Amino acid sequence: MFAACVGLVAAAAFLGVAEFGALLLGGAGSPLVAVGSAVIDLAPGGAKDLMVALFGTGDKVALFVLMTVIVAAVSAGAGILERARPPFGAVVFAVGGVLALIAVSTRSGSGTFDGAPTVFGVAAAVIVLRLLLRRLRRWEAAEAVPSAAPRPASAERRAFLAWGVATAAVAVVVGTASRLGSSAMQAAAAARRAVRLPAAATAAPAVPAGASLDVDGITPYVTPNADFYRIDTALRVPAVDPADWSLRIHGAVENEVTLTWDELLALPLEEHMATLSCVSNEVGGDLIGNALWLGYPIRELLARAKPTGDADMVLSTSVDGFSAGTPLDVLQDDGTAALLAVGMNGEPLPAEHGFPVRMVVPGLFGYVSATKWVTELEVTRFSDAEGYWTPRGWSERGPVKLESRIDTPRNGSSVTVGKAVAIAGVAWQPHTGVKAVQVRVGNGDWQQAELADSVSADTWRQWVLRWTPTEGSHRIEVRAVSADGEVQTSVERPPAPNGASGWHSVTVDAR
Numbered sequence: 001m002f003a004a005c006v007g008l009v010a011a012a013a014f015l016g017v018a019e020f021g022a023l024l025l026g027g028a029g030s031p032l033v034a035v036g037s038a039v040i041d042l043a044p045g046g047a048k049d050l051m052v053a054l055f056g057t058g059d060k061v062a063l064f065v066l067m068t069v070i071v072a073a074v075s076a077g078a079g080i081l082e083r084a085r086p087p088f089g090a091v092v093f094a095v096g097g098v099l100a101l102i103a104v105s106t107r108s109g110s111g112t113f114d115g116a117p118t119v120f121g122v123a124a125a126v127i128v129l130r131l132l133l134r135r136l137r138r139w140e141a142a143e144a145v146p147s148a149a150p151r152p153a154s155a156e157r158r159a160f161l162a163w164g165v166a167t168a169a170v171a172v173v174v175g176t177a178s179r180l181g182s183s184a185m186q187a188a189a190a191a192r193r194a195v196r197l198p199a200a201a202t203a204a205p206a207v208p209a210g211a212s213l214d215v216d217g218i219t220p221y222v223t224p225n226a227d228f229y230r231i232d233t234a235l236r237v238p239a240v241d242p243a244d245w246s247l248r249i250h251g252a253v254e255n256e257v258t259l260t261w262d263e264l265l266a267l268p269l270e271e272h273m274a275t276l277s278c279v280s281n282e283v284g285g286d287l288i289g290n291a292l293w294l295g296y297p298i299r300e301l302l303a304r305a306k307p308t309g310d311a312d313m314v315l316s317t318s319v320d321g322f323s324a325g326t327p328l329d330v331l332q333d334d335g336t337a338a339l340l341a342v343g344m345n346g347e348p349l350p351a352e353h354g355f356p357v358r359m360v361v362p363g364l365f366g367y368v369s370a371t372k373w374v375t376e377l378e379v380t381r382f383s384d385a386e387g388y389w390t391p392r393g394w395s396e397r398g399p400v401k402l403e404s405r406i407d408t409p410r411n412g413s414s415v416t417v418g419k420a421v422a423i424a425g426v427a428w429q430p431h432t433g434v435k436a437v438q439v440r441v442g443n444g445d446w447q448q449a450e451l452a453d454s455v456s457a458d459t460w461r462q463w464v465l466r467w468t469p470t471e472g473s474h475r476i477e478v479r480a481v482s483a484d485g486e487v488q489t490s491v492e493r494p495p496a497p498n499g500a501s502g503w504h505s506v507t508v509d510a511r
């Protein structure tokens with residue numbers, strides 16, 4: 001009887017670990033779901049009809065109940081078997097695991113790692129089976145020959161029961177929570193696949209060929225979504241179904257505004273290319289990307305809401321609790337394409353970049369403006385509210401600093417004496433723009449780099465300087481000049497509290 005319970009706890013451990021693994025894989029690879037759908041696929045038509053006839057639309061629930069009963073019976077049996085004839089109980093779990101693996105790997109669209117949750121689940125089940133049975137045997141031994149036992153039977157019994165109950169409880173809680181989380185993620189992923197974004201009412205001009213220089217190793221002008229840096233506080237990417245999404249604009253406004261997904265998509269959307277960067281980016285770092293955003297100007301929504309009194313900040317909040325405090329005047333400015341974005345490079349926002357809706361504000365670091373999975377805009381005051389990072393040591397305001405980066409040659413690389421090398425990279429100060437980039441080799445003079453075409457002041461610009469190295473080690477430095485005439489500062493500052501500064505340099509060896 002207790003051995004059967006151990007089998008059940010082992011099965012719970014299997015499901016708990018496997019479902020948690022599936023959650024980490026973004027909702028894929030759940031043996032529970034895979035086996036269930038394999039059974040549906042394999043069941044003869046008559047059985048399916050019978051299930052539907054018996055249970056109607058409850059047929060899937062009925063299937064899971066049936067599967068649970070079977071799994072429970074087999075697991076209980078495996079517990080008894082393992083106690084009587086180890087390791088055959090463990091073998092039963094292994095066989096079950098192999099069947100589940102077959103089910104997982106034959107599901108359409110299964111990925112390379114989708115079997116991992118099942119494998120880890122089986123390992124957990126076998127470990128739990130063995131450890132709990134060892135406790136059970138100790139208890140039984142203490143009951144049988146009390147004098148020979150190191151601890152009284154009552155202590156062994158308590159230990160066995162405590163471990164069994166605790167393991168089962170953890171497994172059930174983790175498993176259930178993970179299953180719910182995975183379902184939500186898969187539902188959001190399916191909803192994202194179903195999204196058809198409308199064409200922009202105001203399309204961005206095509207990117208001119210001259211925006212991209214033909215240099216090996218330079219950062220591409222547009223960052224593909226898959227390569228776009230990701231920064232957020234979310235342990236798990238929030239799963240938001242657009243059907244459930246809405247944005248509420250409230251606080252110091254005359255009219256509260258609520259906007260649903262369908263209402264947002266029905267508005268005349270704008271396309272705008274903008275470079276987004278993170279305040280945590282080190283000099284020379286890669287927490288920056290440039291994308292074509294599709295969205296609706298936040299200024300128009302604020303015009304509907306009509307901010308009142310002396311409001312000077314908009315606190316945007318995400319479903320996951322993150323918040324950013326953005327200056328109200330920036331969001332209201334006619335000349336700033338601050339968007340409530342739904343599209344990124346021609347696709348719905350990827351889940352990790354804020355699907356279904358995020359903010360993008362050219363010229364401000366992400367932490368004070370680019371709220372992903374945004375659901376709320378509160379019009380307020382900097383003196384009354386603060387964004388997530390402000391009490392954590394980052395400045396209340398976060399305009400992007402004038403910066404430049406050398407992409408190629410790489411620091412520490414070797415070049416050939418007398419053979420021309422392209423020194424190239426990107427420079428940016430979104431919303432202001434870059435008008436010149438200068439490069440210095442060693443103690444030489446600053447030389448003007450050639451600039452790629454500027455697409456708008458809101459994006460970075462590629463630059464290149466051709467250089468023919470002489471023998472030796474050379475330090476190469478870069479600095480940008482903004483459209484306002486500001487020269488990038490050499491003063492080195494760390495990212496906290498409002499962005500790193502200083503000149504990026506690389507050292508190369510010419511031989």
Ligand SMILES: Nc1nc2c(c(=O)[nH]1)N[C@H]1C(S)=C(S)[C@@H](COP(=O)(O)O)O[C@H]1N2
Nearest residue numbers: 229230231232233278318322366367370372
């Ligand atoms: N919900 C949410 N939105 C967020 C953040 C976050 O932690 N949570 N981080 C911000 C920061 S610090 C940056 S730099 C940008 C990064 O956006 P990305 O991951 O799409 O590149 O998102 C911003 N939006």
Ligand SMILES: [Mo]
Nearest residue numbers: 278279366367
């Ligand atoms: Mo950031």
